[in-house]
Amino acid sequence: MPLLLGEPEALGYGEMQRQIGQIIHGEPWETWYVPKALARTGAWIEEEVLDEDSFIKPWMVDIADDHYALDITRARTVLDWKPKRSLRETLPKMIEALKADPVGWYRVNKLNVSTVAGREEATGGSGMHDAHGKKAMQEHMARMAKMRLHMLWVHLLVIALGVWLLTSPFQLALFNPEIAGNVARDVTQERGLWAPELRNAITGWNEIACGLLLILFGSLALKPKFNWAQWGTTVVGLWLLFAPLFFWTPSAAAYANDTIIGALAIAFSVLVPMMPGMSHEGMMDESEIPPGWTYSPSSWLQRLPIIALGLFGFFIARYLAAYQLGHIGHVWEPFFSGGGTKNGTEFIITSDVSRAWPIADAGLGATSYMIEVLMGAMGSSKRWRTMPWMVTFFFILVVPLGGVSIFFIIIQPIMIGTYCTLCLIAAFAMLVMIPLTVDEVVAMGQYMLRSHRAGRPLIRTFLQGGPDAGGKPDDRASLDEPLRKQAEAAVWGVTLPWTLIASSVLGAWLMFSRLVFGAEGAVADSDHLVGAMIITVAVIAMAEVARPLRFLNVLLGLWLIATPWMLSGATAGAAWNDVICGLLVIALSLPRGTRSNERYGSWDRYVF
Structure with a gap:
């Protein structure tokens, strides 16, 4: 004699989904209804075309609105049986268990843990208020003080860079009116610029002013209470990267000098020493791999290819900028011809499109590449959570600005009528950098979302970083690994379908x-x-x-x-x-x- 055992009240899929949404979000959860044919097609595409292991199968769509009410009268009469629980009453408890421990809930129910790993609210830093936490903080601060003493040499080196820059105009003869060459004078006439002698003199006075500022900020940074001076050095370094372009510096030596000193000033202010303003709790947290991830997108092996491509692009762009500034009279071009006596590359970088920029656009590209290199080298393998602001600006440099640069190179034959070999090579390098960068941005965005859900101040976390519960140390990406494994680690997260x-x-x-x-x-x-x-x-x-x-x-x-x-x-x-x-x-x-x-x-x- 068959007996039906179950719950006599049938809770439909629609009602159950509304209740789950209400319990999870605390407000009505809107459900969108689509025709069965469309839902069935979508489920088929997800499984067969997109190769997704989806829970919803096409055959489930046909029975989604079936009603499964049970008549348990016979079980009550014969066995005196009735259900002890109901789904309607138990559902809130099930959802509360899910919200309390998403990872554990998914693991117990044999679901894909990686889909919720990292969504639980971070609790890092809460232990700082107990005795053990206070002791750990004291030990950390002692290590930071000791590290600072060992890094005083970088500030002394910044002072030395200032002295070098202060004396450079006299060594490079920037105040000598006879130093400008004929090529620089041709650029002056074509662009309608100030006289080369005046631009050289302005460059010289700028180097003297920047040298004095580097000496000042380097001296102040020797004192812990003036650690903000490191940012002053960084600003001076950034200006030195741009200054030769704004002044249309006729001196190739001055351009190279300012670029090198500017890059070194940035490196020895916030790259080699500890960057001021970082969260101490974030630095104490040793986790490098984001929750739910299998690798750190900020590891050195992940960043080295980006740095190498940035340097490659920098050398190409600086070479083109030297022609635009009048430092050299010819640019190598093996394939494409231009107008008049110019080859394709020369024709493009002196075209009306290029002249629309108030500064040498190739020089602007070189400066962008150099900043990308410096930002790529900043921070540790934890920087996706210790330096969110830096990851964001690095993303802006590489992706949106890189996309604009690639677009302008794409339209060269349409608007100008020829190609530039070196421009195409640089564009390819920029394009390859983008897929190598986006995973770090995703990890940073996930961290910011978890921090916001945990109630941390959004702006402070963005600027200073912080800890992250659920992360773990990275024991995969090591520079001690064989070269083959290092090469594989450099492109984790990128595949070539x-x-x-x-x-x-x-x-x-x-x-x-x-x-x-x-x-x-x-x-x-x-x-x-x-x-x-x-x-x-x-x-x-x-x-x-x-x-x-x-x-x-x-x-x-x-x-x-x-x-x-x-x-x-x-x-x-x-x-x-x-x-x-x-x-x-x-x-x-x-x-x-x-x-x-x-x-x-x-x-x-x-x-x-």
């Missing part, structure tokens, strides 16, 4: 397809621009935390399909080429592609 590689190849083909199919006008320019954008999106999406960005290429693929009928200048071959490339780009952008075994805490849900 064949779909994204193929998208990049299609983008490159589009950039040069006009030469094959004879496209002209708007269609040819569109193919070049869209091809470069496809490459950019595909390369950035190689970072697993940025993998969803590949869907932007779906929009670009749709544009390619519509291009032959919307723009002029397409031949029959070019039209078919755009349609086929558009369809291929769309197809290649749907699958997620290869994913590594690395995990990114609560961000794992966005790696689809």
Whole structure:
């Protein structure tokens, strides 16, 4: 005789979801309803196309609104049985247990812990108020005082840099009116600048003023109560990086001198010594790997490729800036021709687009690269939580400004009519830096969110950093590992799915397809621009935390399909080429592609 055992009151999926939302968020949780066909299609795409191990399966959609009320009359009569608990009464207790310990709750219920790791409220620093915490703080402060004594040499070196800079104008003959060369005079006439002799003199007086300031700030920084003076040295160093560009310095030696002294001043003020203003609780916390992550995105092995690419870009941009400033009379260009007697590179960096900038735009790029190098070298493998402000500005330098720089290089043949080999190489270096950078920004953003949920002051945490409960030391990324393992660690979080590689190849083909199919006008320019954008999106999406960005290429693929009928200048071959490339780009952008075994805490849900 069959017996039905269960709860006679059926709590529907909709009602249960509303109750869960109310308990978790403390307010009504809005639910969006979609047609079953759309929900079934979405579940299929998530599982079959995006390769996600989703809980919701297509067949579940069909039974989502079924009603499972049980008649337990026979069990009551025969066994005198009735349920001791109900889901409606027990649900609040279940959710409270989830909120109290998300990681433990997920682990006990055999769910993916990485989806909630790092979302629990941080409790770091609370132990500072007991006796053990006070003793630990005292020991930490004693170590900091001892470290400061050992680092006094950096401030003495800053003073020495000031003395060097103070005497440089006389050694470089910046006050000698005969020092400016003929090339510098040509630039003066082309740009309508002040006389080279005057610009040299202004550069000299600027070096004297900056030298005095470095001596002043270096002397003040010797005293602990004047540790703010390190920031004064940093400001002077930044100004020295920009000053030769603002003054259009005719002296190549002065330009190199100011760049080197400026970079060293920054390095010996906030890079080599401890940066002033950091949270002591944050420094005492030894955790390097964010909660739920499998590696530290701020480790030295992760940052070394970015620093190397930044230096590579700096040397290229400084070489181009030397031509713009009139320090050299010719720039190497192996492939492309320009107008008149100039090659492609010379034609581009002296074009109207370049002249629109009030300073040498290549020099501005060189300064940006140098700042990226310095910021890339700042901090420890914990800087995603000890220096959130620095990670943010580093991201701004590398990603948005890098994207703008890449875009301007992309449009060179459209607006100017030729290419610049060195510009293309520098743009590629900048593009590769972006996927290597975004994981650190994600870790920093997760930390800021956890700190906000824990009730820490948002601005102070952003500027000073802090501890983070749930993190752990990093025993994977070591410079003592074999070279092969170091190379692998340098690109953790970045994979090369064949779909994204193929998208990049299609983008490159589009950039040069006009030469094959004879496209002209708007269609040819569109193919070049869209091809470069496809490459950019595909390369950035190689970072697993940025993998969803590949869907932007779906929009670009749709544009390619519509291009032959919307723009002029397409031949029959070019039209078919755009349609086929558009369809291929769309197809290649749907699958997620290869994913590594690395995990990114609560961000794992966005790696689809």
